[in-house]
Amino acid sequence: MIRLRTVSKTYGSGPSAVTALRNVDLHVPKGQIHGVIGLSGAGKSTLIRCVNLLERPTQGIVSVDGQELTGLSGTALNQARHRIGMIFQHFNLLTNRTVYRNVALPLELMGMARGEIRERVDPLLKMVGLDDKTDQYPAQLSGGQKQRVAIARALASRPKVLLCDEATSALDPQTTGSILALLRDINRQLGLTILLITHEMEVVKTICHRVSLISDGALVEEADVGDFFTAPRTELGRRFLNDFLELEPPRALIERLEASPGEHNHPVVRLAFSGDAVSTPLISRLARECGVDVSILQAKVESIQDRTLGLMIAELMGPAEKTREAIDYLEDHNLNVEVLGHVQRDA
Numbered sequence: 001m002i003r004l005r006t007v008s009k010t011y012g013s014g015p016s017a018v019t020a021l022r023n024v025d026l027h028v029p030k031g032q033i034h035g036v037i038g039l040s041g042a043g044k045s046t047l048i049r050c051v052n053l054l055e056r057p058t059q060g061i062v063s064v065d066g067q068e069l070t071g072l073s074g075t076a077l078n079q080a081r082h083r084i085g086m087i088f089q090h091f092n093l094l095t096n097r098t099v100y101r102n103v104a105l106p107l108e109l110m111g112m113a114r115g116e117i118r119e120r121v122d123p124l125l126k127m128v129g130l131d132d133k134t135d136q137y138p139a140q141l142s143g144g145q146k147q148r149v150a151i152a153r154a155l156a157s158r159p160k161v162l163l164c165d166e167a168t169s170a171l172d173p174q175t176t177g178s179i180l181a182l183l184r185d186i187n188r189q190l191g192l193t194i195l196l197i198t199h200e201m202e203v204v205k206t207i208c209h210r211v212s213l214i215s216d217g218a219l220v221e222e223a224d225v226g227d228f229f230t231a232p233r234t235e236l237g238r239r240f241l242n243d244f245l246e247l248e249p250p251r252a253l254i255e256r257l258e259a260s261p262g263e264h265n266h267p268v269v270r271l272a273f274s275g276d277a278v279s280t281p282l283i284s285r286l287a288r289e290c291g292v293d294v295s296i297l298q299a300k301v302e303s304i305q306d307r308t309l310g311l312m313i314a315e316l317m318g319p320a321e322k323t324r325e326a327i328d329y330l331e332d333h334n335l336n337v338e339v340l341g342h343v344q345r346d347a
């Protein structure tokens, strides 16, 4: 539904030029919720604004619903944009228009007749739970209610795609939860394809099917959300996950970690397990079958959508060959094992 091919964007030119996107390839199939996560300045806003050509890419092709937008301009581009709704962090509502008239605005601009507009707007306001606020002004609404108006307005032209630019970043956690639930309902009910950008793992975890990680203008990792939360493939992905889970080895231990295995040290591992492994008593089996002792330093269980994910940081204690066997044993049982380092046995 959304396809970006080798999209790059450079702002300005000469020595002051800033390259915000580098050769971005992205495909979001119909009906999917895709998140792009990255640190501040990584290029998230530029990426999402390139999808509806609020920013024109310097290079590359953008297609939405089979139509190449980068080949369009003027009226043709404006018409194509009716199939792309967008919501923003600060809602971008018109303060001098009521809730009803904010939602009606894109339809008025399309030249739709009054009666037809009412037939569209009333059910949308009902869907976002604001049918009792139609005559109020944005200043009379909470942040969450303003975002609901913005969602209804974005859906007024019956788009195929919804772009969400940090749509919950200005909201408290509870309101964020209710807006994400609304977006998920809309995705399910209308089969709407959603591309969102965020710096919050919670948003990705709650509603996205797939996630891309952006760093310095490039997409450096892409995965199904369950896989990303189990075993991110890049250092940046692991950093995002560890910050989110607050699962880091104690600082005193990090300082003692050595890179290579030796006769007098033993491995510290980060284990991630999902599916059957969560309910299997692997650690006691490890002790019994591999003859190693396991000292658990940190552990937690997370629910990632409909998957359960177990995470643990542990020292595997025993002779080097036994701890190697233990790691093989864990990997054979589909655990993701990352050796964080080695710690001296008698330290």
Ligand SMILES: Nc1ncnc2c1ncn2[C@@H]1O[C@H](COP(=O)(O)OP(=O)(O)OP(=O)(O)O)[C@@H](O)[C@H]1O
Binding pocket: 011, 012, 018, 019, 020, 038, 039, 040, 041, 042, 043, 044, 045, 046, 047, 199
């Ligand atoms: N209009 C512009 N002119 C010049 N440089 C820009 C412009 N917009 C963005 N940039 C630069 O492009 C880079 C990417 O910015 P962008 O806003 O896309 O990142 P971001 O990941 O959305 O950041 P944040 O989360 O802080 O909003 C940054 O270095 C930024 O300074």
